[in-house]
Amino acid sequence: MRKLLNTLYVMTENCYLTLDGENIVIQNGENILARFPLHTLENVVCFTYKGASPALMGACAERKIGMSFYSPRGRFLARTVGKDYGNVLLRKEQYRISDDHDRGVSYAKNLILGKVFNGRWSVERTLRDHAYRVDEDKLRRISGVLYDSLGKIEKVSALDELRGVEGKAAEQYFSIFNDLILNQKEDFTFTTRNRRPPLDNVNAVLSFAYTILAGECANSLYSVGLDPYVGFMHGDRPGRTSLALDLMEELRPIMADRFILTLINTKALRASHFETQQDHAVFLNDEGRKVFFNAWQNRKKETITHPFLKEKMEWGLVPYIQALLLARTIRGDLDEYPPFLWK
Numbered sequence: 400m401r402k403l404l405n406t407l408y409v410m411t412e413n414c415y416l417t418l419d420g421e422n423i424v425i426q427n428g429e430n431i432l433a434r435f436p437l438h439t440l441e442n443v444v445c446f447t448y449k450g451a452s453p454a455l456m457g458a459c460a461e462r463k464i465g466m467s468f469y470s471p472r473g474r475f476l477a478r479t480v481g482k483d484y485g486n487v488l489l490r491k492e493q494y495r496i497s498d499d500h501d502r503g504v505s506y507a508k509n510l511i512l513g514k515v516f517n518g519r520w521s522v523e524r525t526l527r528d529h530a531y532r533v534d535e536d537k538l539r540r541i542s543g544v545l546y547d548s549l550g551k552i553e554k555v556s557a558l559d560e561l562r563g564v565e566g567k568a569a570e571q572y573f574s575i576f577n578d579l580i581l582n583q584k585e586d587f588t589f590t591t592r593n594r595r596p597p598l599d600n601v602n603a604v605l606s607f608a609y610t611i612l613a614g615e616c617a618n619s620l621y622s623v624g625l626d627p628y629v630g631f632m633h634g635d636r637p638g639r640t641s642l643a644l645d646l647m648e649e650l651r652p653i654m655a656d657r658f659i660l661t662l663i664n665t666k667a668l669r670a671s672h673f674e675t676q677q678d679h680a681v682f683l684n685d686e687g688r689k690v691f692f693n694a695w696q697n698r699k700k701e702t703i704t705h706p707f708l709k710e711k712m713e714w715g716l717v718p719y720i721q722a723l724l725l726a727r728t729i730r731g732d733l734d735e736y737p738p739f740l741w742k
Contacts (some may be wrong), residue, residue, distance in 0.1 A: 406442040406699075406715075407435055408692045410685060412471045416443070416451035418458050440464050442618060444611070446471050446688065465618035475610060478617070486624035492729050493642075497629050504558050506645075506728075506736055507632035511565045512552050513649025513738025518572045519545035520741055521652045521660075525579050533578050544571045561632070572652075576601075579660050586670035587663045596680030600673045603681040604662070607691065608655040609647070612718070616650070617643035619722035625729070646721060653741045654717065658698055667694060707737040 407423065409416065414427045423443065425432045437458065442465040445451065450468060456479045459466045466479040496502045522542045525533060548568040555561045577589040580601070589601040597603040617627040617640045630641030632648065662668040672687030683691060699715025712720065721739055728736040 405435075405440050406444060406696065407440055408688075408696075409443070409445045409447055410471075410688050410692075412446070412448055414447055415449040416445065416447075416455055418452060418455040423455060437462055437464065442467070442615070444614070445469065463622065465621070467614050467618070469610070475614065478614070480621060489624045489726060489730060490626050493625055494629055496729065497631060497635075500558065501556075503631040504556065504561065506725075507558060507561055508552055508555065509736045509738045510632055510645050510648050511561060512549060513740060514565070514651060515545055515548050515552065515568045515572075516738070516740050517649060517652040518568070518656075519549075521579070521657050522572070522575065524657075529581060532581055538575055538578060541571050541575045544568070558632070576656075581664045582666060583663055583669070587668075596676075596678065597682075598679055599681055600670065601659075601663075603673060603683060604659050604668065604687075604691070605655070607683055607688075608659055609651065611695070612650060612655050613640065613643050613647050616640075616646045616718045616722070619719040620646065620725075622719065623722045623726040625722065625726055646718065646725065649738045650718065650721070653739075654714070658695070662691070662694055706740050706742065 409425060411425070411427060411432065414425050414432060417424045417426060419434065421437050422434045423437060423440070424434045443451075443459060445466070445468045447468075448471070451466070456466060458464075460479045468476040468478065470476060496506065519542055522538055522545065526535060526538050526542070545568055548564055548571075551564045552561065555564060573589075573592055580587050580589065587601050588599065590599075592605070593599075593602050594606045597606045620627040620642055625642060627640040627643040629635065630643075630645040632645045633639065633641035635641060659668075667690055668687065672684060672690060673681055674684045675681050699713060701714050702711055703714055703717075704711050705717075705720060707724070708720070717739060724733065725736055727733050
């Protein structure tokens with residue numbers, strides 16, 4: 400089993416990353432803020448304006464250390480990829496499946512099945528733990544709708560039909576998302592999903608979490624030899640990591656949504672961790688990002704039992720394991736892709 404190493408998050412906007420021997424050095428002007436051994440890292444995520452030296456980017460690519468760059472507000476900019484990533488035969492088969500409607504739909508169905516299943520689990524979890532604090536009848540009704548959607552997904556034969564079922568299920572899921580927020584209602588109220596830009600605190604942290612999770616899914620796909628830009632559910636679009644977005648679908652409710660609900664309900668995130676721009680866009684501020692990533696790293700270290708493999712592993716390995724299972728399915732080692740069905 401692959402070992403989960405550390406992810407280095409660099410959030411000081413004006414710092415620059417360089418290579419010194421086998422270490423990453425973080426500099427702010429002439430001052431050295433920190434240094435970290437390369438062998439302890441598997442990802443470097445930078446929210447800086449100045450970026451990193453070519454020598455460091457080359458060293459990370461050579462060692463298969465994922466390196467991603469974002470604007471300080473969380474907009475994805477770029478990532479480094481090593482020359483030895485990928486298996487051409489595996490990718491050619493991935494492209495053939497993507498171009499074959501019937502084969503592509505079978506993969507997309509299982510990915511969306513995982514998304515709806517895990518969304519329903521999140522609703523059921525709130526009912527189990529906090530039935531006295533929510534509208535129980537309302538949540539049970541939505542849980543039933545999501546359950547019915549699972550049967551509809553299994554019966555679809557066309558991608559547009561699948562997108563229709565998924566869209567309606569997502570609409571129902573988000574219709575009760577505000578009911579899952581149990582504390583700080585005055586500062587964290589969810590009415591509808593909005594982005595580009597997010598217009599409230601809940602949407603701001605949702606968009607931020609989805610961006611980070613999509614990046615981790617893309618890195619995982621690269622690491623097993625797949626092309627994150629060619630998907631089955633999300634169509635081809637220049638610059639869009641369609642397969643990473645496909646893979647992220649089943650993980651959103653449990654690795655992002657549930658995580659965010661915990662941050663809000665435990666009051667780890669507060670209104671003071673957000674800032675509003677002149678155009679009414681809302682973003683996490685520096686302190687908010689620190690709170691987010693500290694909790695994100697701690698969550699990734701928690702041990703779970705994988706529902707398909709029945710093996711113990713850390714949460715942070717789940718995107719990689721699912722990418723590995725996807726690659727094995729494309730190679731023909733598995734009859735069909737096993738989505739991550741969390742219970």
